[in-house]
Amino acid sequence: MARKSLEDLPETFVSTSETSSLASKAVRAGKLRKLASRLYTRDLASAPDVLVRRHLWAILSGYFPDALIADRTALEGVPAKDGSVFLVSQGTQSDVELPGFTLRPRRGAPAQESDMPFMGVLHLTSPARTLLDNFAPSRSRGSTARTLTRAEIEAHLETILRRSGEAQLNKLRDGARALAPVIDREKELAALDKMIGALLNTRTDSLQTPAARARRRGMAYDPARLDLFESLRAELHRTPPQTRPAAADDGTTLPFFEAYFSNFIEGTEFDVEDAAAIVFDNRIPTARPEDAHDILGTYRIVADSREMSQRPENSDELEHLLKRRHEAIMGARPAKSPGQYKAEPNRAGGTMFVAPDLVRGTLSQGFTVYRSLQTPFQRAVFMMFLVAEVHPFVDGNGRVSRIMMNAELVATREQRIIIPTIYRANYLAALKAISNRTSASPIVQVLDYAQRFTQAVDWKSFKRAEADLEGAHAFVDSAEADNRGIRLQLPARRE
Numbered sequence: 327m328a329r330k331s332l333e334d335l336p337e338t339f340v341s342t343s344e345t346s347s348l349a350s351k352a353v354r355a356g357k358l359r360k361l362a363s364r365l366y367t368r369d370l371a372s373a374p375d376v377l378v379r380r381h382l383w384a385i386l387s388g389y390f391p392d393a394l395i396a397d398r399t400a401l402e403g404v405p406a407k408d409g410s411v412f413l414v415s416q417g418t419q420s421d422v423e424l425p426g427f428t429l430r431p432r433r434g435a436p437a438q439e440s441d442m443p444f445m446g447v448l449h450l451t452s453p454a455r456t457l458l459d460n461f462a463p464s465r466s467r468g469s470t471a472r473t474l475t476r477a478e479i480e481a482h483l484e485t486i487l488r489r490s491g492e493a494q495l496n497k498l499r500d501g502a503r504a505l506a507p508v509i510d511r512e513k514e515l516a517a518l519d520k521m522i523g524a525l526l527n528t529r530t531d532s533l534q535t536p537a538a539r540a541r542r543r544g545m546a547y548d549p550a551r552l553d554l555f556e557s558l559r560a561e562l563h564r565t566p567p568q569t570r571p572a573a574a575d576d577g578t579t580l581p582f583f584e585a586y587f588s589n590f591i592e593g594t595e596f597d598v599e600d601a602a603a604i605v606f607d608n609r610i611p612t613a614r615p616e617d618a619h620d621i622l623g624t625y626r627i628v629a630d631s632r633e634m635s636q637r638p639e640n641s642d643e644l645e646h647l648l649k650r651r652h653e654a655i656m657g658a659r660p661a662k663s664p665g666q667y668k669a670e671p672n673r674a675g676g677t678m679f680v681a682p683d684l685v686r687g688t689l690s691q692g693f694t695v696y697r698s699l700q701t702p703f704q705r706a707v708f709m710m711f712l713v714a715e716v717h718p719f720v721d722g723n724g725r726v727s728r729i730m731m732n733a734e735l736v737a738t739r740e741q742r743i744i745i746p747t748i749y750r751a752n753y754l755a756a757l758k759a760i761s762n763r764t765s766a767s768p769i770v771q772v773l774d775y776a777q778r779f780t781q782a783v784d785w786k787s788f789k790r791a792e793a794d795l796e797g798a799h800a801f802v803d804s805a806e807a808d809n810r811g812i813r814l815q816l817p818a819r820r821e
Contacts, residue, residue, distance in 0.1 A: 338367040338381045340388025362424045375426030383445040390415045394437045394449045397472045400456040406470035435509040454501030461514035477534040484538045547687030548680045555695045561766035562704040570741040580785040581629035619658030634736040641690040662721040679717035706734035741781045746800035748807045782816045
């Protein structure tokens, strides 16, 4: 066998009996740096923990060539917060301390056929085995516990159920049943079976996590959306309180343009004159009767002061208002299931909205956050986002969300908010920013400016309002406005 040289070895490596002498000489010559027991690197500059993180799995295989990544590490897919990496090995059982990490082996059944190859010579426990292993009791003893708590496992199983359905959960249970006798995990199988049965409502067992308990009540929800709702609540809480009283009488002009612009945002586009003929003269264009009904249905809601004064006092009333208002808008489109929640998932671009079976629970959870807000503007912004983000209907979600927003304002005699055509891109970008967890502040800023704009328009007559809107560039397409370098402007106040 040819003798190895330094160049034959990886940049960072675990020495063996064959290479230990070479490594020691290279350290003395300043060509290698020792990072830990038997661990060396040719990188003389990078921080030790950075190097270990970069080469972690190769380093682990150097210490434990037969390693089976297991327990908490297998389920979470990353080292624990304290750097612990848990594994099964038939060799030494001593922990290996590394810069920033600790390799923590234990004895156990070797890799089975269902376990998966991982990063070369290593293996990773199968999903079924990972669950069984995590039901085994463990203690932290000053470091992260080897296995997850029951609550953490419950949350993991609820996530699988929410994302992949009952079939996937049953498949995992079947795999665990076949594997448990082989790896001596029958007690753990009993606990897993009981927890899955409780999640599926086929067995009685105590559940610990809010999401699992809500599912048992038939109100499963999307936890990721709750994080978004909380981020918006926090942003609104930081927003200074304000009041913008509405004019004594909005008449018919403001509700008309509210309905007009709200439909235009969603692609139901008419000239102002044609839309006015639909609303005020009952003139339905024969070529576009459904589009005409969308505008007319929206107008009839937003022009009805009694309807717009109704706000939900509980989550059941929220659902009732949502369905009633949706049916009024989409009544001419039976294919869109007017007044009924969606039966299939829906998306816009890269955003997948809340799954159909999570709609009611997510609305209910969001309503709890809504109740914690104080000012009409705060509640209006939150209500709009709640409906838009859940997207409970096949179509018409944007229009319903803005109706719900303005109902919060009308009911408290605050200024409504309209989103002019030129402001469409700003509005949608702000929604995308919070949906993508970039920032919650843009939607607050956009709607704040839109409310100021709405208050500045003279709504006393149709002609005066139209003139103000024209002068402010409100009717300009947002893409065209960007190309021309124009922006929505506040109308000048008349004497």
